[in-house]
Amino acid sequence: xxxxxxxxxxxxxxxIVAGIGxxxxxxxxxxxxVTNDPAACANCHIMRGHYDAWTRGSHxxxxxxxxxxxxxxxxxxxxxxxxxxxxxxxxxTTGTYPDPIRITPRNHEVTEMACRxxxxxxxxxxxPRHTIAPAxxxxxxxxxxxxxxxx
Numbered sequence: 001x002x003x004x005x006x007x008x009x010x011x012x013x014x015x016i017v018a019g020i021g022x023x024x025x026x027x028x029x030x031x032x033x034v035t036n037d038p039a040a041c042a043n044c045h046i047m048r049g050h051y052d053a054w055t056r057g058s059h060x061x062x063x064x065x066x067x068x069x070x071x072x073x074x075x076x077x078x079x080x081x082x083x084x085x086x087x088x089x090x091x092x093t094t095g096t097y098p099d100p101i102r103i104t105p106r107n108h109e110v111t112e113m114a115c116r117x118x119x120x121x122x123x124x125x126x127x128p129r130h131t132i133a134p135a136x137x138x139x140x141x142x143x144x145x146x147x148x149x150x151x
Contacts, residue, residue: 029043033081033085036066038054041065046088046101047088050149057148058150059148067118068115069084069107111141112139112141115140123140
């Protein structure tokens, strides 16, 4: 009898995970987040303003969300997308997201490194080490905080 109960528990758990997966990837359009399409970021209403601001920004013709907000490399990119997607979903579902949303220190570091990579010709003359400055030091977004999302 114990093995039947264990089997039932496993089947129910698999059903719950499959149900959440189907909901996430079909109804909530989770599949769109594995693409490089900036419109996917606007699936969540809290991101609509950021998407609209990106369409007016100077980077719209040269960079998409993933270029600035995910690290290079397939695994780091999708690990970041998974982590951010989970927390975005969590805060949205619980209604505890800050409004306006704010970038996390880790995501700020990813964005800072993207700035420095694409603009290496400029940043190398400012900071030859190509590293993120210490807290309160020189960062690209300190002066250029609305370049990607012009308000």
